[in-house]
Amino acid sequence: MGTAETLPRNEEGIAAALGVLKQQFGEAFHTGQSMREQHGHTTTWIETQAPDAVIFAKSTDEVSAIVKVCATHKVPVIAYGTGTSLEGHVNAPAGGVCVDLTEMNAIKAVHAEDLDCVIQPGVTREQLNTHLRDQGLFFPIDPGANASLGGMASTRASGTNAVRYGTMKDNILALEVVMPSGEVIRTGTRAKKSSAGYDLTRLMIGSEGTLGIITEITLKLQGIPEAMSSARCSFETIDAACQAVMATIQYGIPVARIELLDSLAVKAANAYSKLDLPEQHLLLLEFHGSEAGVAAQSEMFGQIAEEFGGSGFEWTQKAEDRTKLWQARHDMYWASLALRPGAQGVSTDVCVPISRLAECVTAAKERADELGLISTVVGHVGDGNFHMLPLVNMDDADELARAQGYVSWLNDLAISMGGTCTGEHGIGQGKRPYLRKELGAAVDVMAAIKAAIDPDGIMNPGKIL
Template sequence: MALSDLIAVERNDDGVATVLEILRSEFGDRVQTGHSIREQHGHTTTYLPNQMPDGVVFPESTEEVQKIVRACAAHRVPLIPFGTGTSLEGQINAPGGGISLDTSRMNRILAVNAEDLDCTVEPGVTREDLNRHLRDTGLFFPIDPGANASLGGMASTRASGTNAVRYGTMREAVLSLTAVMADGEVVKTGGRAKKSAAGYDLTRLLVGAEGTLGVITSLTLRLQGIPQAISGGICPFPTLEAASRAVIATIQMGIPVARIELVNALQMKAINIYSKLDYPESPCLFLEFHGSDAGVAEQAELFGMIAEEQGGGQFLWTTVAEERSRLWKARHDAYWASYSLRPGAKGLSTDVCVPISRLAECVAETEADIAENGLIAPVVGHAGDGNFHTLVLMDPDDPAEIARVEAFVARLNRRAIAMDGTCTGEHGVGQGKAGFLRHELGHGVDVMRLIKQVLDPHGIFNPGKTIIG
């Protein structure tokens, strides 16, 4: 099934016109209908077609979100929550038009409880904003997907990133949240306690729901102490499989690595071109260790021994902050660097995740698949979790090439699922992965659909996403 077949939703033009009139009377110039802003809010960072909403509204409080939800529910108009627009699977597209609810003005940090290592924020706060605010407290928020995403969006897509191997994902980071449901009522899913056995886990139900069950209006997040010492470095390997085996050995030995990132030779070439560096153009691991001065040195030395056993080159590591920042800036820019390999191309960024013991096998088969089909698709991954990405570069005006790329993505997803993995470790489902969810979850998709029907009976929240197969 082509990805473009997954995005049709019936329009309700009369309802949209009525809701826009209601919202204009309530919010004035905080309702925008210009073409450029609507196009921005239908933006997707993949090749999926841009599907614009009919209007964009900028609420500033939970009460205002309630008014917007009630208007859309009364007139059966789609409502698509919007954070910063960095999602990768078409989550913010508006296939049936409707209203984009932009949370960027809901950007207050409501409380920081340093003694309890938690904070409460509105959904429009970005992860970089939060960490700047926390700088003098000795705490930080560790979930780092690369982009400066909003925390509401990160919760909605159950984001993770380079630090997930040590600190977990948004699933672990969100202690509780508040959300406006389809009837306009506010649900608070819990307090600040570190654990609870009280009832269904509504927090986890809404974290990862991609805006299909409600609109998140605040989050209580788990924080971490800033480590005393940090070391980081890069290590080359003769093959991607050897690098993957080094990752597996590192995790299985219990070395508390904070970041362990895998890139293949093609990705290293792109990084060198884009960031003007001279790293070896071979498969490499980027690593970072957190702890005491003695601890990070010991961890780096242990990893160096593992790398040597797997045929790796010299592990060059440092505790100098400026050198580490340069290293991780290059890693975070890998997405944009990839486009230097084929200027003018569009990219289809996809990710899968497998049990750590199957990582080397899955990566090796994927690289062989890429080569056999003549694709340009660098590989990069949060390897400590068994999670890796490919960015397939292609000509969006070449139907034959698009079909070949989609076939590759389908094989990759099925390969990961067959290894007891998942079709998406962190990008989420949206439109791009919707066709693979049933293959992974089977009857579980029907259970999800029942939940959706009960909580959103008129299907106003982000229709055409996630559970359409």
């Protein structure tokens, strides 16, 4: 496990708050070790820092009540969705109370005529889309994991569909948020656009629970396209695959998804998901539109792929074939881990201007090889976003140090190319050293906002700043 910084604990406050909350919440209040550890544990190589208690909240009022008690006693409060974050977001480095929001999973309203819906934060992506399907609607953002939408809002998540539909910041109209005082605010309305004051909706999206706890979300929805097709194409070199992506985007083909898997990732997917893809570098695409539109898009991409030496180009509208390929893509994290049993994946998440994509991916792969690190490459490459995943034996201190040095080097490289140290995972604990490298004095402005909104620093301490 990678170590995580601990912060000073307010033992007296924690004891007092736990006493009050135990009384108030009875059976919804938990202090058992396994429950606590499970709530500090996420899909990450960073060590678990368990909270002192876990409370399953059932309503905004309950979240507000918990935060008020914690505010009184200056005790940390950490919101928890599905625990699929990757940078230690739900760790409790100063202890405190974890608010589990999974039982706040009501879909409160679907306004089909306005293409929006109102949900509680514990609703997951798959739950929502299952609910919407009969109405011909869907919510496009898809980070892979079946994450809660509150968590996705909190990390400004995106994933495979973002190249077409944007990220969480582009698909939320309004939030209800419990502030660090316990007060409940609404950040917007159901209007499609607004110029009414500071954009608190966007400020809260991506704030990782450090400014408040999201208790309700008004989401934009999309009509399910008349037709969808998937395509795939293999390339001998990573550079050729990236060049094909750049050309596709620059040509303006409105791809819904364009994903890169390097040959090692393809090998892992073949083994884990029982596929027989050619073990070359692979682009997986999806097109949304009319029957004629998706056919035209698929064929235009086919021509571009051919120009860059792609082979095995295939496209299909068959739902079954599409689902199988995308399921394999979603299982890539687990498929990668299975390449080296016992190893942990050290996740990375850089995003660069598309013109630098080929150069950045190629350099990242060469450097990993030089350092003797085994790593797949997968990426939402239409946005210039990709992930290396060095598979590290955590008992080998030297290997871990090399992997950490590599992450640092890769973040610096992306920043030097005009990119970011995190396209979608967020800062959490793991990316804090890089935030200032990327944004300099802007981080002081973030700190001033944090201090103004949460003067006692009780909301998810030790994250982002």
